[in-house]
Amino acid sequence: MAPNLQCIFPALHLFGVLMLLLCPSCLSDCSMFPSIAHGSYEDVSSFFSFDTVVRYKCDKGYVLVGEEKITCRNSHWSSPVPQCKALCLKPEIKDGTVSADKDQYVEPENVTVQCDPGYSMVGFPSIICSEDRTWYPEVPKCEWEVRTGCEQVLAGRKLMQCLPSLEDIKMALEVYKLALEIEKLELQT
Known part of the structure; x- marks a missing residue:
């Protein structure tokens, strides 16, 4: 070497x-x-x-x-x-419930939404926690079902949502009642 x-x-x-x-x-x-x-x-x-x-x-x-x-x-x-x-927060469902009631869900966890009696679902009942920490498809809503013959109740409910106080609601109902009586009198003549 x-x-x-x-x-x-x-x-x-x-x-x-x-x-x-x-x-x-x-x-x-x-x-x-x-x-x-x-x-x-x-x-x-x-x-x-x-x-x-x-x-x-x-x-x-x-x-x-x-x-x-x-x-x-x-x-x-x-x-x-x-x-x-991803962690998704519990979906907020007014007038309804979710199948698994927890504070947080882990991707790709799936939950089913069910509306309370008297309410119908607008959207898809099955939603999935997605990677961007949102629910897919969008969280459905539970809306009150208006059954045939209940249209006046719905009108009254809308009236209650539009007027700020109980006194305003009473006044509106008195005016409505008066309008119905006038309409009835006009039909009789």
Whole structure:
């Protein structure tokens, strides 16, 4: 062996041992950390460890599904990369209920809306928590059913919604009653 090569090999060997001591995780092929949608990761590896450890966390409004920490050993990750799933708030249903009564739902959770007796549904009864943290399709509404012969009740209900006070409602009903009596008198003549 040439004298120059005899000096280079021990130096390379010493450099390799030094690299192993200073950066053992450099030897594993885990330099590319798997990223996740709606979340972030952090390398939490120990300085003198042969393993690469990554910790994941989700953005506000999302929940982590899977392992919070994954470890790379011998160029293989210990478990699948976790996911950040959307959280949807409980749908507000006036005059109705949802099949699973909770404060929050995780994507792609599905709930069914049911209207109270006397109310009919406007929209689709089955809704799904979607990735953008909204319900799809849109949350249905429960509207009061106006049965045949109940049109006057509906008119009275609208009147109550339009007038600001009980006195105004009484006055409007008196005027309406008077108008009906005048109409009846005119029909008789």
